[in-house]
Each structure stands twice: as C-alpha cells, then as structure tokens.
Amino acid sequence: MNARSGRIIIHEADMLFSALAFSNDGATLAAGGSDGSVRLWNEATSESHTIPVGHARNVLDLSFSYDGKKLATGGGDGAVRIWDLDRKRSYTISEDPAEPVRALEFSREGTLAVGGSGNQITLWNVDSKAIKSGLLSGHRDFVSSLRFSQDGKSLVSGSADATVVVWDAKSGVARAILRGHTDTVWGAAFSRDDETIATSSEDGTVRLWGLDTANTYPLGENPGKSEAVAFSPDGATVATGNTEGNVSLWDLRTRKSRTLPKHHMDAVTAVAFSPDGESIATGSADGTVRLWNLATNESSIIPMGHSNKVASVAFRPPNGSTLASAGMDKTVRLWDFTTKKNRIVEMGHTDTVNEVAFSPDGSKLASGSRDTTAQVWDMITDKHLVKLAGSTKSVNAVTFRDENSLATGSVDATLRLWDIGTGKIVRAFKGHKWEIDTMAFSHDGEILASGGTDGTLRIWEADTGNALITWSYTDTVYAIAFRPHSKIIASGGADKTVRLHNVDPLDETVALSKVCRAVNRDLSADERTVYLPNQATEPACATG
Template sequence: MSEPPTKIARREQKTPSKEEPPTDASIIVQFRSANGDITGPQLDIPHNVTPMQLEVLVNGLLSNEEKLPYSFFIEEQELLGELGAHLGAHKISVEKALSIVYQPEAVFRVRPVARCTASIPGHSEAVLSVNFSPNGSMLASGSGDTTVRFWDLNTQLPKHECKGHKNWVLVVTWSPDACYVASGDMNGVIHLWNPAEGKLLGTCSGHGKWITSMAWQPAHKCLPSQRFVSGSRDNTIKVWDAVTRNCMLSMSNHTQLVTAVKWGGEGLIYSASRDCTISAWDDRDGKLVRVFKGHGHWVNTLALSSEYILRIGAFDHTGEAPEDPEAAKQKAAQRYEEATAGKPERLVSGSDDFTLCLYEPSTSKTPITRMTGHVQLVNQVVFSPDGRYILSASFDKSIKLWDGCKGTFLATLRGHVGPVYQVSWSADSRMFVSGSKDSTLKVWDLRTRKLKVDLPGHSDEVFTVDWSPDGSTVVSGGKDRVLKLWRH
C-alpha cells in the first residue's frame, strides 16, 4: 500500500536538498589576492556568510588600519549573496578548501544621480559631444551650430561661447592637465581653446575630411600636455603639437575612413577603421607596429582598460592635483602603475559585425577572445574605471556587460526601447549611465545588474552622455539642443 501524500511531503521537507548545505554546515576557505598570492591561513567559516562579513575578515587578515571595500570571486563568479546559496546555485564542490579571490574596490562611493538639476539651453542645433574636464569642475560641449561652449558646474550656467568653426563640431576633448580643449569639425579643422578664458589659441589644419575622433598623450608621458592625435574620414591619423599647432606625424595604412583613435599608456597609438582593421603605431616616430584583423565589418569604437586613469592624469577623485608639473607627472605615473598593476594594457573593439574583440595589443595581434551576442551593430564599448568590466552599447536596444580580463559574457541589460548610443561609468565602477534614441537616460547598478534610476526629460534622441570624474554630475545632450545636468 502506497504512503499517503502528506507523509511523503513531510519526509521531503526534512531531507535537505543537495544544493543547499544544512543550516549548521561550515566551509573551509582560502583567501587569495587578484595576483594569486595566498592571504592568511585556511579558515572554517559558516555557509551563510555574506560579502560584507568576508570584507571584515580580509581587512583583519591584511591588518588594514583603514577598512577597505572588497569584492569576492569564486571560480570567476562574483559572490553577491550568501556563500552557501552561491555554491549551490553554481554547483561548486567544497570537498577541498574553497579558493576565494578578493579584489579591492574604490574607497570613495559615488551616489546615483536621481534628478535633473539644470536644463541649459544655448546651442541652436543638436548637441553632438559633451566632455567633463579631468578635474570635474568644467564641461565642454560641441554642437551642430558650429560652436564650442564651456559651462560652469558650480553655477550650472554657460561660461564661454566659442566661435570659429565653419561646420558641425563633432568631437571635443580635454587635455589630461585641463589646460587645453581640442575640437574637431566636419571640415577637418581642429581648433585649440583655452578653457579658462574661452579663447581660441590656434588652428590645426591638414585633414581633408571631417574629424571622427581625438585623444591626448597621457600625462605620465608628458606634462604639461603638448601632443594629441586625430583620426579623420580622409583615412589618415595625425599627431599634433598643441603649442606650435604643427602636424608632427602623419600615419596612414587604412583604406577607408578612420572611426576611432586612442593614445595608450604604453607608447602606442591605436586607430580603428571602416576597412575592418585596427592599427597600432609607435607614438615617437609613427611607425606601424601591428595590425589587428579580428572583425568582418566596420570597426566603430575602441576602448582601453587604462582609459579612465589616462583621462584624469594626476587629478584624484576630488579634483586635486600637484601644481608642480614634474610632481604631477610623477603622480600620474604612480597612479597609472597602480591601476595597471604591471599588467599589459587591454584594448576592446566593437563593430558592425555585431561582435567585440578583446586584445592585449603589446603582446599579440590575435584577440584574447571574440565576444558575440549582440544582434545589431555595436555603437560604443567602454571599460570600467578599474578595468575589470566592459560595457557595449548596441543598436539592438541592449547593453551587455563583459568580464574586462577574459571577455566572458556576464549580463544583458534591457530597458531602452530604442538604440543605445552611449554609456558612461561612475568613477567608482559601481554604476553606469546610458543614453538612447528613446530620449531617456538610465542609471544601472553593476552589482545587481538591474536598472537603478530611470531619467526621462529630453524631448528627443540622447546622442551623448558623460559622468564627471568626481562622480557628482552626469551630463547629457542630443537632438533637442538642450544640455541637461543630473545630480543626486
């Protein structure tokens, strides 16, 4: 005679499932640093321990006077909840000591932007490019109305309107010491501005078609800032002297227009093109070092793992930097060394073939991995400030999150109902903001991989977004000709 169903249900309730450790279970763990070094002895800890409690343990093992925040990884999966539940969900064995890798997080914490504090009209055509200064105190914007404008973030008011371009301003970029702003237009003309006074310092002429991208030489290589590189639709890459306004190097091996340029921290300049290739050039003499052929269609976008640290130079997250150029250069070099921790710089590219390619360009021209999953073109890729994650924004209305070292897929973030044009990280690598054709901005939480704040307000497409290096402000601009500042 079979057992009654109530007895079976009661017996099953008493039997613990294989995936969930019994309530009194403990787990033997061994902490390791990101470099693989063993930290402290093996420890017997309860199965319901949380990342916050592990943080206390690691700070104790390292004898940290100031308690530092850490994130924890088990077999490359980040621990987000209780340890036992994580092991069960990922079917991880605990027959031998469990290795837990800890990685430091930013000491400061950025608060999520939640409201629009200023809508600043001024541009009479679409806003095409916005860029915060490395110290986070000023903002530059370029527009289809042929002007470059500087904005004061303390008063949230316009500071200078700079005229001189004869066509749409497509790119604006700050030097890492915040002394120059370079702007490039559709005629192929580059203007250099003094941002403090809004004065035109000079013009760099030499490109025959519009400027698509610009980047400055890193601060740990040269301070005060002097050189920058530009890429153009005329298929060439040019290096300019900001003081004399002369073209120092002109490089060309691309057979189609150059879509993106980056100036790396290891002495290489990278250029991406619609000819499906990426080139690496020696920044001293302009010699071609390597050609990367991982994509089957136009390469639209590039990002470097050290990009955030190269952008802010000697400035810290409070906007402070040594006044002496030599001391500032040493500070920038020290910060670059700490950020890269002796590891080679990584480069990621996004393409019209719907894929991303991750490279270690100083060591090999073959990709570490090819990242697939998007179903339309990849518009932008960007590394987190700590270099541990990559975001890709696509015309398929999604944002994808990837591991910044191995390129493994981590999450798809959906919420936009139009193509995603740009994404930008907060300085502490805990959040990011996205701007879309659907006229909204959205703030996402890295840890939960979910939408944190929805920011409607623009009346048309959002072309460009940037999160200030001090973490206090997000700026957005687009087709409605209005700059919006968003704060906590």
Template structure:
C-alpha cells in the first residue's frame, strides 16, 4: 500500500515538474484570431517545433512555412531562451503570432549578376512587369526601353518623348506600360511590340510625378490609370478611349505621389501638406487626411504588391481570359488584405511618417517619429507586415506595418538614402543612396542601430 502511495506521489511530482517546464501559449494569426485553445508547450520548443504544431492545427495538406512573433519580435530561439532573456511572466497564456511566409525564397544577393547597357543618359526609373518576365526603364535620353529578364538582353527602344522620362508604370494585366516625362506628356506602349498605343496624352502643364493603374481585381482588361503632376492636378485616363476622362483638382501645390487603392479610391499626396482621397466614377473628393507639417513626399499601400502584380504569382501561370485574371486577382487581394482595412503610410519633409486607415478614420492611426531629416521614400513589404523608410539622415528604418511601432534602424550609408525596395518574399530590403552604393539588409538578422547582412554593399 505504501509502495502504491509513493508511486502515485512520484507521478504527481513528475507531472508538476512537466507543467513547470512547460509554458502556456496562445497561437494566433496576424489578425489576433486564435488558431485554437491555449496549450502547454515545452520550453525547449523553437520555431521548427511551432511550424509542425501550426500546420497540424490548420490541417494543412502541404506543410507551409511560418515565422513567429512575440510582442513584435521574431522568435528565432527556443521559448526558454526568449523567456529568460526578456524576463517574460508565464502566469498568463503567452500570445504567439503565426505569420505565413512566402513559399518561395529569393536567391542570395552577393554580387552583380548582369549589367544591361544601352541608355545614353542616366536611368531615372525602372519597373518589372507584373509577371516578372520583362523590365522597363526610362531615361534622361528621352527613351523607354524594354528588356528580357530571362536572357538579360534589350528587346525594344521606344522613342517619342521630348524630355526626360521620369516615371513609368505597368498595367496589372501586363498589357501596356505608361511613361511620363518632364514636359508633362504621357505615352502608352505595347510591351510585345515596343510600339506606341496612341498619340502622346497631353493635358498636364508640368512634369509627371507619379503614375498608378487601376487594380486588376476591379477592372480587367485594365483600361484606366491615374497620373500626378507638379501642376497640382491628378488625371484619370482611359487607354481604350485614348484621352483623359476625369481631372482631380483641389491641391494648392504640386502633387508629389499618387496611388490607386484596392478599395477603388485614389490617394494623392502633395506639397500642400495634405493627402486627398478621391472616388473614381466622377472624381469627387471624399476625404482629406491632414497632419503633416511639410511636403508629403511618398505614399505606400499595405496591399501594394498584390495590386501591382494582379493575378500573377511566383508560379508563372498565364491566363486565357480577362475574367479568369480578374477572379484570381480578386482572390489574391482578399487573401492579402484579410479582415483588416487597407493601410496607407505617408512620408514627409517634416521628418515624420503617418500610418492611416483611411476607410476607418480621417485621423492617423499613429505618428511615426525618429528620422532626423526628411523622409524621402516609404514602402510596405509585399506581405504587408513591415514598413521601410528612407531618409536624408543616411538611415533606413523598419516599422511594424500594422501598429507603426519602430522596430530597427539600418545604418551604413554615408549619404542621403533616396529609395528602397523589397524582395518578393519580404526577407531582403534594398536601399539606394547618394553615396553611389546599394545596400542589402536581411530583416531576419536585424538589430536596432546595427547593420544587416554583414554590411553587404553593392556599388562603385
């Protein structure tokens, strides 16, 4: 009898030790929706074990990759190491956000793989086609060029502009490319032939500062696009009608940037310190976003990647009909957006950024401060999880794309940072600077105020 009692006591003691060595966790999706009931997990569990648990909870037929976050910090070590380092209380269930990752990975960046020459003057703007098979470039030599990415060779040289080509934009279905010049005219090009689809589109009185196409999930074939100009107006054009159909007037100074959102509205940022929101059937102003104390330089949408690529993803699938393309584009947009509203970030000469949810409120969700000079460029990562900002203070900063909370600063440039760009898997960030270098940052190895990717620098 005593032996049985001792055995039972030992079993209870062992169970208590196991509970102490475990931690209660609540796994949630990025929208904070629980994936199941709270559960006890071993403290030695790390990302690899959590991957297996999440895939089992969600009954994924094919094992999908996830990354895990606790209080906006990525979990890259066992739970015990994280808890000890951050002195986290385990009296309550520990929330762990499970972020699905791209199922493809970008090749490591270590050197220049090709140099494609041809332009006679500086290249001022470049853009990949939605399916990633072509590259277009605009130059100070007044030409637009199309390049084949597979062979890294020139395809077509398009002439017709009378001044520098300042910006270009593809339609999300890949059927045409629009280019805008310093003299204010726009040209539409067929990427399959390199020929102009119309006479120059005129109406703007000063140079073009931005171009954005209507998303494919709203209208396919993609007929309409919007252009912004230093003349203070934005204009909606119909490529099939070959003319301007709506003029968006109301800004008192130059329009510096324009985005056609996935909800069907157009956002314009201006030197008059405001952001205006327009509906696109009659061009009525429906909201004005105020708060910046100086010029608005850059706008970015949380859904920007799926808006730009439309129905095209990493599989390279081609579509036989506009209806199928529109349906797939809508599915990709809805999956990317989820239940959350589309978010907008603005960067300004006042050294700050604002995070907005324009359909929820005309007031900013948060004010993002930390840069010591003007913010020149802001950009959401393709998965919408991060916001990167480039500033004349020579730094690149990383922010949480949902809350606007500061995450890290990347330093290493010795001149103003002009532009940034993301890899399609949201893991690598590229920055271009006046110091004539490009730097590649790996956000998985980020540390505040430390350089990423061992300071990988590509340049002269």
C-alpha cells in the first residue's frame, strides 16, 4: 500500500509476499513472493510487473544496489541471484539447495553481504562473482538479518542464536557481540548518523544499542606485544609496557603518545600508576622494578630483591606508600617508600606468582599463582587471611570487586568470584575457550572484563555472570584496565595494538530522544506504562 494514500499497489490473491525493498531513490519497490518471483512497482507510473529472477522457492530477502542498477534476491532454494535492471536479465552468484538465503544487503560501494542457514556471512563482488574475503564466522545459528552502516565501514548481523554481531566490513573481523535478546533477531538497522543500532526480535522487544557499546578506538601500535596497561588516576593517560622493553604513555585528549627512555633490558610485563599520578612503577622480565618520574622521564631501580622475572606490580591505596610486586621466584614482596626497605610476604605459594592486587581500601593484598591457588593477606593485622583453592590450573589474574570479594582468572578458562570471608566460590563465569590472562572490575563493581589467549575481550555482568559483550582480536589479549569512574576499558595484546572500548549501555535519555525524533510524537499511554513504568503519567518526549 502507498503510505500517503493507503491504496493497494500490488494485488495477488494467492500470493504471500515475504520480502520488500525500496531502491535508494524511492522510485522502485521490489516485492518477493512465495512462488519465487519478484514484482517491481514504479512510483512514477504506478505500474507493476514481474521479473523472472528464477528462484525455485520463495524469495526470503531483497536488496537494491546503491545506484539502483542491480537487485539482489535470496531464496529458500539457496540461490543468490542478481537482476540487472538496465539489461533486464539475471545471473546466479551462488547456489546451495541445503542453505536457504535468509538475509542479504548491498553496501554503498557495491559489496553484497549474504547470510544463510550455515551460520556464516559471505561478502561478494557481484560483478566478478567472487568472494571478497573469507567467511564471517561468529553466529551459532542461521543469519536472519544484515545491514551496512551509512558509511559502509560496519556491518551488523542478527541471528537465530539471539545475538547481534557488529563486523568491520573491510577486514571481516567481529568487533562486538551484543547480547540481550532471547530469541531470533529478525531486524537490524543503523541510525542515519551511524551512532545507534536498532534491533527487533522474536522475543517481542526492540532494542537500541549505542554504537560506542560496539566500538573500539585504536590508540595506536606498539613496536612489540603489549603485555601491561594502566590508566592514570585522572583517566587522561594510558601507560603500556611491551615485549621490546618500552614504556609508552598515551594522552587520550590529544590521542598522541610518547615513549619513555628504554631502561629495562627485557620485556615490560607490569605497569602501575601511583595514586597521585606523578609516577609509574614498572616490572620487567629482566627481574627489576623501576619507578619513573613522569615529569622528568627519569627512572630508578626499586630494590625489591626478585631473582627472576617480575610479573606484577601494584601501589597500595589510598596514598601509595607501599608497592607490591610478584614474579617467577615464587615470592610476593613489599617496598615501603618511607623506610626504603623491602620484605617478603609469606603468602604460601609454591610456584610462580602471576599477579598481585590490593583491595580498593588497601586493607587486603591478593595474589594468584601457577600453583592453582589465590591467597589473601590482611595488611592491617599483617597476617595470612585465606587460601582460595578451586581452580584446576594456574591462576593468572586476580582483582578485587570490593573489600570482601575477589575474582580470579585461570588457565582452566574460568573466571571465579570468591567470598573472602568464607573462602567459597560465589559464581563462575564461563565463555572463554582457552586460558584467561587478564581481568578487571569497573569502579562500581557492576562489570567484570576479561581477556585471554582465545583472542577475545569479554564483558560480564558481575551480579549474574551473564555475558554482555565479546570483542574479537586477532591474537591474545594480555592486559586490560578500566578508566577510573568510567566504563571505558584500555586493552593491549599480542596484535601490538592499544585500544579503548566503551561498555556503557546507551543512555536512556539519549535513546528516548532519538526515538521521539524518529516517530515525531510522544509515546502513547500504553507505551509509557510498558517502557517507562516510573514515568507512566508524565510526557516521555519533549514538546515545543
């Protein structure tokens, strides 16, 4: 029907039209039928006619090329056909009777994305009938919807596995997996400014996702693999250490970086900012710990006394008067900046200590070891507090949620949240395929982030253990850190890049504003009751 007049423009008594698409200029409407045919309706002449695209079964999706010269059709017969509107003929670019084509989409540049029952997406050059890149794999069930961003740089896909995946259209790398729907995602679309993704699902919901939720912001490349990363207390600077022995500082305001003089003789494996942000401590595979003055770029060795690789360093909150370190010599050590003395903390480990961390209030010190345990030390009483045993392999990462709970990440691919008081596991987080190398809590403890050798950075809801977002890398994620009082994460890994990720959900006010502008009306009383129960009697959209 015409949206202005409501008049019928195509009528077939025995036909079910299963797919519709307008050309980019709005001049032509294509309708795919259950008999495998396609009808074209012309806006200027109000005439329609059938084109012989040749599908043996129903047409499941349609897409016009940006210039309107080609129409792609996908059918239940597993065929992808291209209709040349100028030459008035069609040709087939792929066909597999066992794989119905449920979704396809042209990019502005002419690339055709095709999704079927095989859980994968193929990017085609329709002129040469050649695949442009390898298969995009990430879904666990058939691909039900596809849409390119306005700038053509991103592709969003929905699936029967209830997930939404955002892809880099050029490289074919999955940038994010968005979870929230509970059934097949039948529709996905970008806003006009590419800042928001809307999805609709069989579960009866429509969701809005801020593209920042799915985005990564590359800060730049390191000459070596990034093994350590930390935010400054004010959140304005990211410090990284890499396998080449370099320490780099990244200014988030200018997006510029500077590299400190190379004083370590081996890989920089640990980095931490002092609470005042004026210095950083670094640990290295050369067995040393250095304290850097960021105003002068000078460093001096802190005589911690390690005899082998230093794996981790941490300043004690709130004033940084003590520095903790750990390493391959199986020890945890403390340096007192007031007395200028170091001592060994008898944590009880029998193998390499991979990481140390202080609780937010500085009252406790935790460590994780290759001996499969995590240990907690009471800094107030100066006594061993509890041994956390439950991992089946090396504990690579430890991080406090608060003073009473600690999370551990292990080579057994499992994250565990522990109650320090009882020494028992509260919750297990499973999803990584291989070992976990790094993890961190957001400042409010609501979000847990983890990275590992499976090349993923995963975002979890701490209270439920639900997986929220998965970012895919090309190699191991070695280090992550949350920006203070923020949901922004810095990450570093074996791909030699340093990236920022925003895990904040789309702000409700911003989302509502976008919806109001799109529909050009206030929400109905029923809609306000369902979607804004706390504002059921108030206008949802600004007027005037």
